[in-house]
Amino acid sequence: MKHLIVAVTGVMLAAGPAWAQTSGPAGNAENGKKLYAQVGCYQCHGLAGQGARMTGPRVSRTEFPFDGFLYQLRHPANQMPPYEAAVVSDQEAADLYAYLRQMPAPRDPNGIPLLKTER
Amino acid sequence: MAESESAALHRRRFLKGMVVAGGATVVAPAAAQAQAPEKPTGNTSPPTAAARASEREHPPEADRLTTEKTGSDFMVEVCKTLNLDYMAACPGSTFRALQESFINYGQNKRPEWLTCMHEEVSVGMAHGYAKVAGKPMAAMVHGTVGTQHAAMGIYNAFCDRVPIIIFTGNAGALDERRPGVEWVHSVQDAASTVRDFVKWDDYPMSLQHFAESTVRGYTLACAQPPGPVFITADTKLQEEPLDEREQRKLKIPLLVTASQPAGDPNALREAAKMLVAAEAPVIIADRYARSQAAMDNLVRLAELLQAPVIDNRSRMNMPNTHYLCQSERAGGLIAQADCILSLEPVDLYGQLNVMRDQLERTVSPKSKKGVKVICISTRDLLVHSNYQDFQRYVGADINITADAQTTLPSLIEAVQREIASGGKNAIAMRGEKMRESYNGFADRARAEAALAWDATPISSARMYMELWEHLRKEDWALVSDSDFSSNWPHRLWPMEKHYRFIGGSGGYGVGYQPVAALGAALAHRDAGGRVVVSITGDGEFNMAPHTLWTAAHHGIPYLTVIQNNRAYHQEVMHVQRMANRHNRGLRNVPIGTMIDNPNIDYARIAQGYGAVGIGPINDPNDLSEAFRKGIAAVKAGQPALIDVVMQPR
Numbered sequence: 001m002k003h004l005i006v007a008v009t010g011v012m013l014a015a016g017p018a019w020a021q022t023s024g025p026a027g028n029a030e031n032g033k034k035l036y037a038q039v040g041c042y043q044c045h046g047l048a049g050q051g052a053r054m055t056g057p058r059v060s061r062t063e064f065p066f067d068g069f070l071y072q073l074r075h076p077a078n079q080m081p082p083y084e085a086a087v088v089s090d091q092e093a094a095d096l097y098a099y100l101r102q103m104p105a106p107r108d109p110n111g112i113p114l115l116k117t118e119r
Numbered sequence: 120m121a122e123s124e125s126a127a128l129h130r131r132r133f134l135k136g137m138v139v140a141g142g143a144t145v146v147a148p149a150a151a152q153a154q155a156p157e158k159p160t161g162n163t164s165p166p167t168a169a170a171r172a173s174e175r176e177h178p179p180e181a182d183r184l185t186t187e188k189t190g191s192d193f194m195v196e197v198c199k200t201l202n203l204d205y206m207a208a209c210p211g212s213t214f215r216a217l218q219e220s221f222i223n224y225g226q227n228k229r230p231e232w233l234t235c236m237h238e239e240v241s242v243g244m245a246h247g248y249a250k251v252a253g254k255p256m257a258a259m260v261h262g263t264v265g266t267q268h269a270a271m272g273i274y275n276a277f278c279d280r281v282p283i284i285i286f287t288g289n290a291g292a293l294d295e296r297r298p299g300v301e302w303v304h305s306v307q308d309a310a311s312t313v314r315d316f317v318k319w320d321d322y323p324m325s326l327q328h329f330a331e332s333t334v335r336g337y338t339l340a341c342a343q344p345p346g347p348v349f350i351t352a353d354t355k356l357q358e359e360p361l362d363e364r365e366q367r368k369l370k371i372p373l374l375v376t377a378s379q380p381a382g383d384p385n386a387l388r389e390a391a392k393m394l395v396a397a398e399a400p401v402i403i404a405d406r407y408a409r410s411q412a413a414m415d416n417l418v419r420l421a422e423l424l425q426a427p428v429i430d431n432r433s434r435m436n437m438p439n440t441h442y443l444c445q446s447e448r449a450g451g452l453i454a455q456a457d458c459i460l461s462l463e464p465v466d467l468y469g470q471l472n473v474m475r476d477q478l479e480r481t482v483s484p485k486s487k488k489g490v491k492v493i494c495i496s497t498r499d500l501l502v503h504s505n506y507q508d509f510q511r512y513v514g515a516d517i518n519i520t521a522d523a524q525t526t527l528p529s530l531i532e533a534v535q536r537e538i539a540s541g542g543k544n545a546i547a548m549r550g551e552k553m554r555e556s557y558n559g560f561a562d563r564a565r566a567e568a569a570l571a572w573d574a575t576p577i578s579s580a581r582m583y584m585e586l587w588e589h590l591r592k593e594d595w596a597l598v599s600d601s602d603f604s605s606n607w608p609h610r611l612w613p614m615e616k617h618y619r620f621i622g623g624s625g626g627y628g629v630g631y632q633p634v635a636a637l638g639a640a641l642a643h644r645d646a647g648g649r650v651v652v653s654i655t656g657d658g659e660f661n662m663a664p665h666t667l668w669t670a671a672h673h674g675i676p677y678l679t680v681i682q683n684n685r686a687y688h689q690e691v692m693h694v695q696r697m698a699n700r701h702n703r704g705l706r707n708v709p710i711g712t713m714i715d716n717p718n719i720d721y722a723r724i725a726q727g728y729g730a731v732g733i734g735p736i737n738d739p740n741d742l743s744e745a746f747r748k749g750i751a752a753v754k755a756g757q758p759a760l761i762d763v764v765m766q767p768r
């Protein structure tokens with residue numbers, strides 16, 4: 001399934017999380033999970049998509065629309081290495097996207113005794 | 120019994136050789152006058168010594184086989200006048216006389232000899248030690264090969280501006296070298312291997328020269344900006360008998376602690392004007408604070424200006440419990456700042472600009488156009504040409520070459536005067552905003568920490584918080600930085616005292632962490648039993664796992680936590696970046712960057728070296744019990760290690 005790449009500007013990217021409805025090819029989350037490890041997303045974004053300070057932001061349940069997501073892979077905003085179609089196809093991107101979208105919701109820190117600790 | 124007798128004998132001999140020099144911080148005395156070496160006994164009955172010698176074709180003087188005092192004894196006397204508690208070394212024959220003199224003649228006290236299993240450990244532990252103790256210790260490294268091993272540790276200390284007194288031995292005169300190995304371990308110019316990254320070096324040609332250079336070296340090492348110094352002790356000087364007449368001529372110069380360079384008052388007045396006039400001043404602290412007082416001064420200055428502080432954490436600069444500690448907002452603050460005060464910057468250019476690591480490297484400024492920059496730093500006082508640790512040039516608007524810690528009280532006074540004669544309203548309003556944003560930091564950190572709370576492999580946030588639950592009950596110190604784990608301790612633990620934290624390696628030479636932790640733990644032990652924790656990458660740890668043996672052998676307790684991501688993960692990401700850039704990707708398991716297959720059993724390694732070893736811990740729910748045990752072992756005086764299998768970062 002072909003997908004139209006929409007060039008979004010940085011400003012639109014920043015507004016990404018506001019776009020609740022996402023479109024794009026149907027993705028296979030199972031395959032996305034495999035790809036997430038294989039093509040190295042986990043390295044910078046963590047195996048749970050939690051992100052890390054020095055390497056990359058949280059991506060679990062990304063609120064980017066698929067277009068914005070794909071655009072970030074192909075034309076990273078800043079330091080992320082580019083993933084061109086030769087490395088991650090549009091369909092694989094959709095699989096990755098499906099995987100990230102279905103990740104479990106984060107826990108409320110107030111429900112975790114160790115995180116309720118006063119500073 | 121025999122041991123105590125010989126110790127008493129040595130003490131008598133040592134004290135006999137000492138004449139107390141007045142006024143100095145001197146343990147032992149200038150120009151110690153030892154008793155005359157016993158004369159070789161004249162033998163009256165035939166055959167004479169000379170006759171025997173000539174039979175064996177030795178000149179008669181070669182039959183004198185022992186002596187009571189050597190140059191190395193005097194060298195020990197010199198070292199005893201310095202404020203040196205420890206000498207760390209992996210043994211080597213180029214300093215065999217010195218080693219014997221330190222442990223026998225010097226009674227193995229001040230300095231006490233510590234056994235290390237690699238010269239990088241000897242130097243690296245001195246690095247960590249100095250940052251906690253606030254004074255140098257010494258390391259001794261074997262000629263050529265030991266120096267080569269020590270080189271990276273020396274470089275880290277140089278970059279991190281930390282004082283260390285390093286000695287090596289060298290057989291300079293060729294006619295005195297034993298054929299074979301002694302030639303291989305001799306060199307024309309011993310320091311040349313490390314000259315680019317020591318503050319000073321010398322190769323003394325006489326014992327008097329040794330005394331002066333060693334005292335000078337100590338002084339130079341401690342003068343801001345501090346750094347390692349390297350002294351070569353010639354083997355002939357070490358091993359030759361020292362007769363009474365020669366000894367009487369020797370004088371050990373007094374060690375005097377110098378005051379440190381403070382900023383020019385005129386420049387400080389200008390700086391104060393600029394800071395008080397600014398609408399959005401920001402203070403950035405790097406290698407700034409060497410003491411609690413320096414931290415307190417930074418708080419005072421920040422409060423006066425109600426200016427946010429970005430602590431880059433090369434040292435423990437600013438308590439994160441203070442609302443003006445705004446490191447979390449570094450990017451936004453720098454973007455808005457109209458005046459930046461930078462204290463002992465490590466990389467001012469990198470702080471103000473960002474370079475995009477893509478095929479084409481582009482730079483964009485992080486700060487506003489026209490931002491005024493004030494820099495107080497000793498960085499221009501120690502710049503060598505070859506190694507590029509000085510970073511890209513930034514011309515500050517006011518560049519004050521001075522020790523920022525020594526200068527801050529004067530800057531505070533200048534700011535007070537300036538405020539007294541000007542408007543304060545903007546300053547008060549800034550404070551309100553700072554409090555508001557400060558209150559959000561902890562919540563954001565907690566929310567982020569919750570993200571992978573139950574994950575396996577274990578998340579770095581979970582590990583740090585499970586550890587904190589135990590550590591918070593102790594008087595603790597963290598001797599590792601947390602750049603590879605999202606700075607969790609700085610975001611989630613209260614870091615309010617200077618000794619809680621000591622910054623990182625300086626030179627990014629991997630291997631720093633386990634060895635610096637050993638030295639830092641030693642200084643913390645001597646300061647009074649703080650529970651010391653070092654979080655180290657598996658790659659870091661594997662550079663020097665035997666530090667645990669030195670810790671066990673010398674009774675240096677601390678907890679090592681292996682942040683075990685089974686990889687040189689930093690390099691995994693670099694290779695991935697290249698693979699993507701070349702449009703190839705990396706579908707194979709990364710080659711050359713993983714530390715698996717087989718997995719390493721760190722707990723057993725620790726046990727093998729005589730430390731407590733726990734793990735591998737795979738389930739986050741097992742962390743608490745592991746930390747309880749580990750900390751209990753440390754409190755009982757043992758080094759302990761916990762292997763935690765973790766997320767990449």
Ligand SMILES: Cc1ncc(C[n+]2csc(CCOP(=O)(O)OP(=O)(O)O)c2C)c(N)n1
Pocket residue numbers: 271603627628629630655656657658659660684686687688689690767
């Ligand atoms: C002496 C030395 N060798 C190699 C490197 C390159 N290097 C930088 S970070 C790193 C990985 C260190 O591994 P680890 O301590 O496990 O940390 P991780 O990146 O896995 O979190 C390496 C090899 C270096 N900086 N210094």
Ligand SMILES: [Mg+2]
Pocket residue numbers: 656657658682683684685686687688
């Ligand atoms: Mg690692």
